[in-house]
Amino acid sequence: xxxxxxxxxxxxxxxxxxxxxxxxxxxxxxxxxxxxxxxxxxxxxxxxxxxxxxxxxxxxxxxxxxxxxxxxxxxxxxxxxxxxxxxxxxxxxxxxxxxxxxxxxxxxxxxxxxxxxxxxxxxxxxxxxxxxxxxxxxxxxxxxxxxxxxxxxxxxxxxxxxxxxxxxxxxxxxxxxxxxxxxxxxxxxxxxxxxxxxxxxxxxxxxxxxxxxxxxxxxxxxxxxxxxxxxxxxxxxxxxxxxxxxxxxxxxxxxxxxxxxxxxxxxxxxxxxxxxxxxxxxxxxxxxxxxxxxxxxxxxxxxxxxxxxxxxxxxxxxxxxxxxxxxxxxxxxxxxxxxxxx
Amino acid sequence: xxxxxxxxxxxxxxxxxxxxxxxxxxxxxxxxxxxxxxxxxxxxxxxxxxxxxxxxxxxxxxxxxxxxxxxxxxxxxxxxxxxxxxxxxxxxxxxxxxxxxxxxxxxxxxxxxxxxxxxxxxxxxxxxxxxxxxxxxxxxxxxxxxxxxxxxxxxxxxxxxxxxxxxxxxxxxxxxxxxxxxxxxxxxxxxxxxxxxxxxxxxxxxxxxxxxxxxxxxxxxxxxxxxxxxxxxxxxxxxxxxxxxxxxxxxxxxxxxxxxxxxxxxxxxxxxxxxxxxxxxxxxxxxxxxxxxxxxxxxxxxxxxxxxxxxxxxxxxxxxxxxxxxxxxxxxxxxxxxxxxxxxxxxxxxxxxxxxxxxxxxxx
Numbered sequence: 001x002x003x004x005x006x007x008x009x010x011x012x013x014x015x016x017x018x019x020x021x022x023x024x025x026x027x028x029x030x031x032x033x034x035x036x037x038x039x040x041x042x043x044x045x046x047x048x049x050x051x052x053x054x055x056x057x058x059x060x061x062x063x064x065x066x067x068x069x070x071x072x073x074x075x076x077x078x079x080x081x082x083x084x085x086x087x088x089x090x091x092x093x094x095x096x097x098x099x100x101x102x103x104x105x106x107x108x109x110x111x112x113x114x115x116x117x118x119x120x121x122x123x124x125x126x127x128x129x130x131x132x133x134x135x136x137x138x139x140x141x142x143x144x145x146x147x148x149x150x151x152x153x154x155x156x157x158x159x160x161x162x163x164x165x166x167x168x169x170x171x172x173x174x175x176x177x178x179x180x181x182x183x184x185x186x187x188x189x190x191x192x193x194x195x196x197x198x199x200x201x202x203x204x205x206x207x208x209x210x211x212x213x214x215x216x217x218x219x220x221x222x223x224x225x226x227x228x229x230x231x232x233x234x235x236x237x238x239x240x241x242x243x244x245x246x247x248x249x250x251x252x253x254x255x256x257x258x259x260x261x262x263x264x265x266x267x268x269x270x271x272x273x274x275x276x277x278x279x280x281x282x283x284x285x286x287x288x289x290x291x292x293x294x295x296x297x298x299x300x301x302x303x304x305x306x307x308x309x310x311x312x313x314x315x316x317x318x319x320x321x322x323x324x325x326x327x328x329x330x331x332x333x334x335x336x337x338x339x340x341x342x
Numbered sequence: 343x344x345x346x347x348x349x350x351x352x353x354x355x356x357x358x359x360x361x362x363x364x365x366x367x368x369x370x371x372x373x374x375x376x377x378x379x380x381x382x383x384x385x386x387x388x389x390x391x392x393x394x395x396x397x398x399x400x401x402x403x404x405x406x407x408x409x410x411x412x413x414x415x416x417x418x419x420x421x422x423x424x425x426x427x428x429x430x431x432x433x434x435x436x437x438x439x440x441x442x443x444x445x446x447x448x449x450x451x452x453x454x455x456x457x458x459x460x461x462x463x464x465x466x467x468x469x470x471x472x473x474x475x476x477x478x479x480x481x482x483x484x485x486x487x488x489x490x491x492x493x494x495x496x497x498x499x500x501x502x503x504x505x506x507x508x509x510x511x512x513x514x515x516x517x518x519x520x521x522x523x524x525x526x527x528x529x530x531x532x533x534x535x536x537x538x539x540x541x542x543x544x545x546x547x548x549x550x551x552x553x554x555x556x557x558x559x560x561x562x563x564x565x566x567x568x569x570x571x572x573x574x575x576x577x578x579x580x581x582x583x584x585x586x587x588x589x590x591x592x593x594x595x596x597x598x599x600x601x602x603x604x605x606x607x608x609x610x611x612x613x614x615x616x617x618x619x620x621x622x623x624x625x626x627x628x629x630x631x632x633x634x635x636x637x638x639x640x641x642x643x644x645x646x647x648x649x650x651x652x653x654x655x656x657x658x659x660x661x662x663x664x665x666x667x668x669x670x671x672x673x674x675x676x677x678x679x680x681x682x683x684x685x686x687x688x689x690x691x692x693x694x695x696x697x698x699x700x701x702x703x704x705x706x
Contacts, residue, residue: 192406
């Protein structure tokens with residue numbers, strides 16, 4: 001790797017290059033006092049050498065199992081994935097097309113027209129992540145980032161109550177045996193709610209989550225509802241917007257992998273003119289559509305709500321009928337429900 | 343939060359000076375630039391930029407609350423939790439007590455259906471003393487189409503709440519609590535919003551009504567003429583985020599009315615849905631030929647959408663979009679005492695019927 005690719009400041013780079021150090025190997029045998037002859041402070045020289053030695057640890061370590069820092073074999077990844085549980089969405093059919101539910105360590109994007117149920121699904125996931133481990137859930141906490149102000153605490157309470165009762169029904173337990181920590185109030189106490197009023201706050205929060213998640217290690221899902229809202233109004237420079245969104249999605253992906261949690265992003269729709277007619281498509285542009293691992297689109301089919309798995313690394317596209325009831329997201333109850341493979 | 347000054351964030355002095363030297367004054371400036379660009383701009387190392395950005399983010403980030411404390415806060419803030427009852431019993435139940443505070447509620451429907459009448463009644467209810475079920479506060483009514491009629495307000499008051507309005511001086515007191523603004527253009531509207539933002543909390547204003555939003559945005563042909571599609575969205579986008587921040591900041595209900603327009607090139611489908619033959623599309627177009635104005639961005643931004651429509655000789659108010667309520671339609675009529683419900687039980691509508699807008703005029 002060349003000196004020009006090192007993450008050091010421009011003036012230091014210029015000084016190194018003008019003194020003739022162009023490759024990392026040329027730096028490997030230099031000591032800090034020698035570098036400080038280049039009009040660089042001693043402490044800064046130490047930092048530069050540290051950065052360059054990190055970058056070439058590849059060559060220093062020999063006989064190590066890793067090819068390079070941070071790599072993992074596919075077999076190890078498979079065993080890890082199989083050990084992770086999925087977060088149920090409340091509807092068995094929807095879970096089945098998602099391969100068991102929302103995956104941890106991945107970023108899932110959910111989009112749809114207004115009123116289709118994105119916020120409802122978000123609240124349902126924030127509740128379902130808390131189902132205790134013994135009952136098939138993850139027993140984790142949730143972070144709900146609200147950019148539109150559409151979150152209603154009373155609805156979360158309703159969904160929590162219904163979800164707890166259904167879990168117990170599925171496991172055949174009696175109502176009397178529900179312990180204190182499984183009351184709806186304690187479920188609500190485990191959801192951390194942030195209200196974001198501008199895109200600056202949104203970026204600041206995503207940066208801050210790194211620190212927050214170290215302090216709250218049991219958070220297993222981060223829901224952003226919706227990631228689009230502030231980016232649609234205030235940006236004049238669309239190229240800058242794309243770069244900022246790219247940085248944001250990179251950070252979210254890193255958070256998902258580092259803390260082994262799932263990130264769920266809600267997106268709005270917009271119209272796009274392709275092939276001679278207007279179509280609905282998710283907002284934020286084509287570059288953004290590459291940044292999430294999975295994509296689910298919620299849409300109306302006649303009078304029914306459907307979910308379509310649009311993008312996934314290993315599941316095939318399929319659509320399924322689901323419904324939004326007083327209890328939250330559930331399977332469709334009509335006779336003609338079916339999973340349609342595309 | 344976004345406008346916090348970097349100089350006050352406690353960054354190490356050399357770093358703070360570098361930021362200031364490059365005109366990066368507020369948190370918004372710093373966070374809008376990707377980190378790699380910041381490194382090049384400020385001539386700082388990776389670690390220094392990372393720690394500076396982490397510090398700025400930590401301070402700019404809003405505080406969190408657990409949902410449990412959120413619910414408890416709402417319960418303790420006034421009767422009905424600060425909601426505005428509409429006095430249509432079924433609708434109030436569906437909305438959990440009334441129109442909720444801190445969110446945008448939209449009333450959309452064809453002209454002549456009763457949106458302004460509904461707004462007039464809501465302003466009266468907000469002005470009423472709490473013992474009669476009101477919010478006992480002032481109302482700001484922004485009237486963009488000159489539809490506000492004070493005579494009609496008094497008439498509604500006399501017929502719906504006779505015991506109050508017949509008391510000496512009460513009519514004057516109630517009507518005196520409703521402040522009417524009549525901006526003539528979008529820029530005047532935004533100016534007046536800025537001015538009232540501060541007084542919203544100080545002067546005990548309990549309700550903000552904007553009648554109508556569509557009149558402001560679409561009624562500016564000269565401004566829109568040479569705009570590209572992107573910048574036509576700008577006035578709407580800016581107004582939207584401003585309204586939402588006002589709602590959050592003041593925690594009062596905000597009711598906005600919207601018009602309808604005919605469908606022209608309305609997109610219905612995603613590419614993956616395939617084309618089930620063009621027949622489906624055209625038959626849908628023939629049946630429901632009215633849609634809400636202001637587009638899909640607006641539709642995403644409002645939290646509660648109440649659709650007013652008329653068909654089969656009956657007028658209905660439908661809860662088309664709400665995070666809390668099932669999709670119900672309530673029949674109503676408009677008479678001398680404003681909007682009167684014909685039944686307390688809503689009719690549950692499934693699917694997209696809840697959002698369609700029909701207007702079939704009754705034969706005289």
